[in-house]
Amino acid sequence: MYKYVFRRVYQLIIVFFLFLVSSYVLFDAIPGNAFQNLLLNPDLPPEAYEQVIKLYGLDKPLSERVILYIGNFFQGDFGYSYKHFPRTPIELIAERLPRTLMLFAMVNIIAFYTGFLIGKILAWRRGSKSETWITVTSVFSYTIFYPWWALMMLWFFGYKLNWLPIGKFLYPEKWYDAPYDSDVIFVSMIKFTLVVSVVQILVYIYTRNIESLSLRRNVRFISLSILAILSILYWNSGDLAIQKPYAMDIAYHMILPIFTVTVVAFAGTALLTRTTMMEVMKDDFILTARAKGLSQKRIRDRHAARNALLPVVTSFIFTIVTIIDGSVLTETIFSWPGMGQLILDAVLEEDIPVAMASFSFIGVFALIAHFIADISYAYLDPRIRIQSQG
Amino acid sequence: MSNEKDIAKSIRRAALKKNWRLFRRSKLGMIGLYIVIFFFFLSILQPILFVTGVWNKGVYDPVVGYSEQFQEFLVVECPTEYPTEKYKNRSDCPGRTEVNVRTLYYSDAEVGDYIIQNLQPAPPSSEHILGTDSLGRDVFSQIMEGSQVAFVLGLLSATLGVGISTILGTIAAFFGGKIDAYLMRQSDLILMLPTLPLLFIISAFAELQVWHLAVVLGTIGGLGGSVITIKSQALQVKVKPFVDSARITGGSQMNILFSHVLPNVAPLALLFMVFSVTGAIASESVLSFLGLLNIDMSWGLMIYLAQVEGFIFSGMKFWWLILPAGLSVTFLTGGFYLVGRGLDEVFNPRLRDR
Numbered sequence: 001m002y003k004y005v006f007r008r009v010y011q012l013i014i015v016f017f018l019f020l021v022s023s024y025v026l027f028d029a030i031p032g033n034a035f036q037n038l039l040l041n042p043d044l045p046p047e048a049y050e051q052v053i054k055l056y057g058l059d060k061p062l063s064e065r066v067i068l069y070i071g072n073f074f075q076g077d078f079g080y081s082y083k084h085f086p087r088t089p090i091e092l093i094a095e096r097l098p099r100t101l102m103l104f105a106m107v108n109i110i111a112f113y114t115g116f117l118i119g120k121i122l123a124w125r126r127g128s129k130s131e132t133w134i135t136v137t138s139v140f141s142y143t144i145f146y147p148w149w150a151l152m153m154l155w156f157f158g159y160k161l162n163w164l165p166i167g168k169f170l171y172p173e174k175w176y177d178a179p180y181d182s183d184v185i186f187v188s189m190i191k192f193t194l195v196v197s198v199v200q201i202l203v204y205i206y207t208r209n210i211e212s213l214s215l216r217r218n219v220r221f222i223s224l225s226i227l228a229i230l231s232i233l234y235w236n237s238g239d240l241a242i243q244k245p246y247a248m249d250i251a252y253h254m255i256l257p258i259f260t261v262t263v264v265a266f267a268g269t270a271l272l273t274r275t276t277m278m279e280v281m282k283d284d285f286i287l288t289a290r291a292k293g294l295s296q297k298r299i300r301d302r303h304a305a306r307n308a309l310l311p312v313v314t315s316f317i318f319t320i321v322t323i324i325d326g327s328v329l330t331e332t333i334f335s336w337p338g339m340g341q342l343i344l345d346a347v348l349e350e351d352i353p354v355a356m357a358s359f360s361f362i363g364v365f366a367l368i369a370h371f372i373a374d375i376s377y378a379y380l381d382p383r384i385r386i387q388s389q390g
Numbered sequence: 391m392s393n394e395k396d397i398a399k400s401i402r403r404a405a406l407k408k409n410w411r412l413f414r415r416s417k418l419g420m421i422g423l424y425i426v427i428f429f430f431f432l433s434i435l436q437p438i439l440f441v442t443g444v445w446n447k448g449v450y451d452p453v454v455g456y457s458e459q460f461q462e463f464l465v466v467e468c469p470t471e472y473p474t475e476k477y478k479n480r481s482d483c484p485g486r487t488e489v490n491v492r493t494l495y496y497s498d499a500e501v502g503d504y505i506i507q508n509l510q511p512a513p514p515s516s517e518h519i520l521g522t523d524s525l526g527r528d529v530f531s532q533i534m535e536g537s538q539v540a541f542v543l544g545l546l547s548a549t550l551g552v553g554i555s556t557i558l559g560t561i562a563a564f565f566g567g568k569i570d571a572y573l574m575r576q577s578d579l580i581l582m583l584p585t586l587p588l589l590f591i592i593s594a595f596a597e598l599q600v601w602h603l604a605v606v607l608g609t610i611g612g613l614g615g616s617v618i619t620i621k622s623q624a625l626q627v628k629v630k631p632f633v634d635s636a637r638i639t640g641g642s643q644m645n646i647l648f649s650h651v652l653p654n655v656a657p658l659a660l661l662f663m664v665f666s667v668t669g670a671i672a673s674e675s676v677l678s679f680l681g682l683l684n685i686d687m688s689w690g691l692m693i694y695l696a697q698v699e700g701f702i703f704s705g706m707k708f709w710w711l712i713l714p715a716g717l718s719v720t721f722l723t724g725g726f727y728l729v730g731r732g733l734d735e736v737f738n739p740r741l742r743d744r
Contacts, residue, residue, distance in 0.1 A: 011575050015578050140720055149716070151697065159703055
């Protein structure tokens with residue numbers, strides 16, 4: 001086991017190195033560079049442009065720059081952003097990342113939970129009319145042309161009904177005399193959400209083994225209401241009472257993106273769960289459970305759904321990896337200032353240090369997730385022996 | 391010899407018939423098949439209409455056609471404050487058959503007069519089933535052209551991608567060791583690159599035509615995540631008893647790989663094929679929607695044009711510019727997806743009805 005993990009880590013480092021080199025070469029292959037618009041300014045002499053290029057080291061040959069960049073990278077020096085000059089890529093990512101993660105973590109958790117629930121019921125009701133129609137609807141919400149759908153949602157809720165804001169992170173006019181930075185408030189929102197969801201999951205896990213359905217439901221309901229009361233008290237106490245209206249403003253801006261993406265995202269999980277559940281239901285142990293005289297609901301939830309979970313969890317891990325990648329479109333359409341917009345701007349403006357830093361951040365994220373997925377495959381399915389993976 | 395061939399042929403025909411019967415039983419698959427056939431019909435109808443001369447190329451060409459549409463407009467003066475009796479808010483004035491007197495620079499018509507003006511985008515009429523866009527091009531013809539693009543792109547890239555990933559994934563699972571390690575690290579590398587920014591970069595230094603894009607999407611999809619998933623499926627197949635018994639009865643490596651492991655991986659590969667058709671069509675539409683492709687006309691481009699010309703927030707007033715293209719992308723990708731589901735129920739014995 002340790003030998004396997006060690007070998008994987010060793011391979012990871014090589015892959016990461018190759019990744020850095022290839023992404024630098026790709027960025028360099030884009031015609032032009034970040035400072036080309038200086039040439040358009042008639043007040044600047046051409047020497048100024050050449051001086052800037054020299055200052056940033058862009059006049060050196062590609063191979064030299066790649067070696068220099070990777071050398072600095074492993075010493076923890078990511079350079080400075082070309083476009084937001086005095087700031088470093090790390091500062092920019094630290095500012096943008098929480099916004100993206102908060103938005104998409106919520107989307108994914110809601111989508112995964114509802115998707116799994118719906119998929120479970122769909123597979124159980126196989127062949128009925130309602131199953132067909134719900135499946136067709138979720139297929140179309142899965143394959144809906146996303147930018148178009150987002151624009152339609154913006155038009156309908158933001159413009160026609162005027163219920164929700166059209167994009168953006170906050171209303172600037174509400175924040176003129178705000179005592180806090182928006183990031184400070186956002187961080188306290190993240191902390192709050194994290195604590196609440198951890199408590200919720202714990203409650204869920206501990207009540208899972210309660211046999212009686214009504215008792216379980218009641219316990220969950222009571223714990224949920226206690227949690228709600230506690231959180232209301234929490235947001236009205238001391239410092240947080242001042243932060244509350246601002247936090248509400250940010251939360252208000254999050255509703256529409258979360259809803260829009262969830263509608264698209266839940267269907268994928270639902271359809272995957274439906275397929276895997278239908279495969280599991282053919283297995284012999286389901287027949288055994290029926291023969292034992294267990295209730296339908298128990299067979300569905302304990303025997304079938306539990307075993308259908310493995311591929312769904314794997315796909316969930318892969319979804320987490322694609323969060324930042326997938327956020328590009330959403331954030332562009334909803335003008336949500338997160339990682340997606342940062343990457344898009346960096347790529348289009350050829351801000352190489354920022355683009356490289358965010359690409360390598362995504363890369364590390366993806367590598368770790370795949371590593372975990374590989375290990376958990378071996379852990380969750382004992383038939384797949386680690387030895388066979390080489 | 392010929393007798394044997396005939397028997398093989400009849401067996402194949404019977405199998406096909408049986409599969410078709412199974413497929414027909416799945417309602418979802420049939421709905422999907424009808425949708426795909428409908429769009430395929432649209433895509434071949436356009437050249438037929440041009441060749442037979444039913445449609446004049448100058449008027450109905452999706453890219454350079456132009457259709458004159460004149461209509462009588464009532465000249466009105468828009469009020470400065472809303473709401474008034476006639477108009478609820480600013481976007482209601484001027485109405486569909488009205489023109490604001492303040493925007494009439496070239497004519498000395500007065501309020502209450504009727505003037506004849508060129509009307510673009512024109513609403514649906516008997517001549518243009520889905521109206522015309524702001525440049526006077528027929529929207530229905532554009533939808534047909536877009537479905538040609540979608541079919542070529544989707545099928546080409548899906549075939550390429552699934553071919554690559556099935557072969558590589560099965561090989562990785564079956565042989566293991568160094569080959570597996572290399573292939574898995576390669577797909578890690580591809581997966582680490584964020585897809586959409588990568589496509590932006592590629593479209594910045596290469597002028598992407600439809601088939602270039604198909605090759606790029608197919609390769610990225612084929613080397614990426616699907617290899618890992620197909621490998622995990624193949625691993626599960628590899629430890630099944632029938633593979634062991636095939637090995638014990640003396641099947642060669644290649645025989646086991648191609649006649650035992652690969653057919654059992656095929657359902658998942660099929661699922662991925664559908665995923666990649668939907669994915670390829672969606673990627674093309676997204677890239678066109680962002681204005682990054684070198685394509686004359688596609689569904690994404692139609693939405694892009696509707697957006698940059700400001701029609702998307704005019705709501706349903708110009709619905710023929712917004713709805714057909716978006717719904718076409720959604721329905722065709724959904725149709726392919728449903729067909730894949732139906733096929734999945736045919737080829738995957740575990741999914742068949744009890």
